[in-house]
Amino acid sequence: METPHAALLRSRLSDDLEANVQRFQRILNADVNSDAHFRYFTTGEKRVCLIYIEGMASDAKVADFALRAMADHPGAENLETLRERVLELAQCDMAESVGDIARAVVTGMTALLMAGEARALLMETRGYPARQVDKPTNESVVLGSQEGFVESLRTNLTLLRRYVPSPRLVTESLTVGRDVPCQASLVWLEGVTPEGVVEALRARLMAVDAPAVRGIGELQQYIEDRPWALLPQFLQTERPDRAASCLLEGQAVVLADNSPYALAAPVSAFHLLHASDDGFARWQYGTFLRFIRFAGTLVSVLLPGLYIALIEHHAHLIPMSLLASITEARASVPFPVFAEILLMEFSFYLINEAGTRMPRQIGSALGIVGALILGQAAVSASIISPILIIIVALTGLGNYAVPDYGFGLGLILYRLGALLAGALFGLYGICAASFCAVTGLCALRSLGQPYLAPVAPPRPHGMDILLRGPVWRQGKGGRS
Amino acid sequence: MSEKTTISRASAVSGVAAALISRAFYGLMVEGPALDNGAWLSILVGLALALPTLWLFRRGVGRSARLLLAAALFVDAMKALEGAAFSESCIAFNHIPSAVLALPLLAAAARCLVLGGDAVGASARIWMRLFIPALGLIVALQWSYYRPLWLTPVLGHGPGGILRGGVRCGLWMAMLGGAGMALCREQVRFERVVRTLAVAALVTAILILLRLMMAPACLSGDMGRALRLDALLTNGRAPLLLQLPMIVIWFVGLTHLLCFEIWCAVALVRKRS
Structure with missing residues (x-):
């Protein structure tokens, strides 16, 4: 099914000004859209019409650089003269396609139609409100720039x-x-x-x-x-x-x-684990931070699965004192370990999601609710064991240490897989699941490049994968 | 050539090395029959025995030879699968049938068939990089428990046992090395093959020596597979927690072995030329 006005959008302008204006009035639903404006003007002997969307185009620019310019310099016979000698705008292009002109108008440009011309001038008059450059909200760093991208x-x-x-x-x-x-x-x-x-x-x-x-x-x-x-x-x-x-x-x-x-x-996966301020700190500290981040990633993915594997299937591997402590802590918990972990994971991500969506005015209350009421109360009521809170907290911290948000979300799903594998088959299951995950990453490509390059497949590389070597040994910068 | 039936040189080297280390160590130290102190010599004998067969492979592998190789790899993969299931049964799940315990590895092998040989070989490369620090950690933690005197008698069960072990090792090397050469996308120099197998043999020999230093040899009888596995994982003196890295190395190694062999077997059957 064709979109409305598809035929009109595919058409080209005629030299009849009124016919052209009517086309745009239909396309822009001018009888209903109160912000679509059609401003007629006469310059010399020529009748022109300016088409713009209020709010998207700047009224000041339209008035100052188009209308006033034409009023100060009447007598332009064609669009070329207007563009070359009258209009005081930095960008001013010709267009013939009705579709191109309509699309430009709805993005904030102003179209100028002239009687007898089968073309239009598209003038750069965008002036819609936009957010100012501010600090990035999701990628904070200690060292480095504090500017973030905006919507424009x-x-x-x-x-x-x-x-x-x-x-x-x-x-x-x-x-x-x-x-x-x-x-x-x-x-x-x-x-x-x-x-x-x-x-x-x-x-x-x-x-x-x-x-x-x-x-x-x-x-x-x-x-x-x-x-x-x-x-x-x-x-x-x-x-x-x-x-x-x-x-x-x-x-x-x-x-x-x-x-x-x-x-x-x-x-590569390594790029997604690097932070932008790794390069701004001294190389020793940058390397240390990367190790922390990599370790955090592994903890995030494997810790819950390892915990359940050891508790359920390989308890003999846990030192006796620790095993006694865990057993004592879990003595009054009515749920199996797997259910306990799932409950905590669900609660953690429920709090996480609620914290993201909640209005800012009441967001601070969520920290109190989540930490004190849910966590402490759950332990006091013997619904979960204290050690599991530590496990889930470490897991969450490891997840949040990943700089790339999408990568962190993917790790959550890997963690659930490792958890299931550990619950069903213990360490053996975790090893098989880890093998499947790593092999899958080895097969993954980013724009055709291997996801785990330059480790696998091996390729020559500088000291900037796990170790963050000194910048003077990395050959960074625009190559000639 | 289809990427599903061939493998890059780098992936072939990693895959063959990882698979051979796992196969030789499992075969000589756990699977049986026991070779004990002579096992590390068997691996070196096996290298010498495998080289003539690999020399023949360097000119290409005909269809009959590929099918034979595929069959041998498949049978060996099933042995590895059974060994992994048995290991898991010994360690934790003795109440679950082996067929059920084999399911995770079968799933992993099926996934490898979909992902291709390059992914399996690349995974082996990553494993080799993690394996060395893990092994270093194990050696460091167990250092005080090693007894070099337990390496004697050096010949173990005697030259006959060493030769029998050498023949088995030679077969594994010829099988894995031949598969790698037959499926490699690029031209492989024979010297590279020899070097890869030699390094893998050396690593295996070191692993065997470390294992032999953990417990005295039992030359008067056969301990049985379960006891051999138990002696591998613990020496009765070190804390049980130290079993954790060894269990991980053990299972990941067997997983690599199984998946690489299964992929090679299927690729050899599917390969047209």
């Missing part, structure tokens, strides 16, 4: 240009979404980003065949190598310094309008 694509591109002030930085504009287009940009560093990467990413973006793409997260799922995989194959960051670092390392970056995040690829 233009602002985000500007931020990237500031962090990579090189003439080799290329920002290619694309549109994704069949019916409701979304502006996107493919960004790469010429001479650094391999051409194959750029071409592959461009081809995937052009091949997106969705009616609408609502943001960068949705776009990522359309262009990933394996959308069924648990772990992301793109790095999603809200930090321009991180995105700039990706560009300098030879990755390509994708930005989309209305999304305060950037996608970078190709990435």
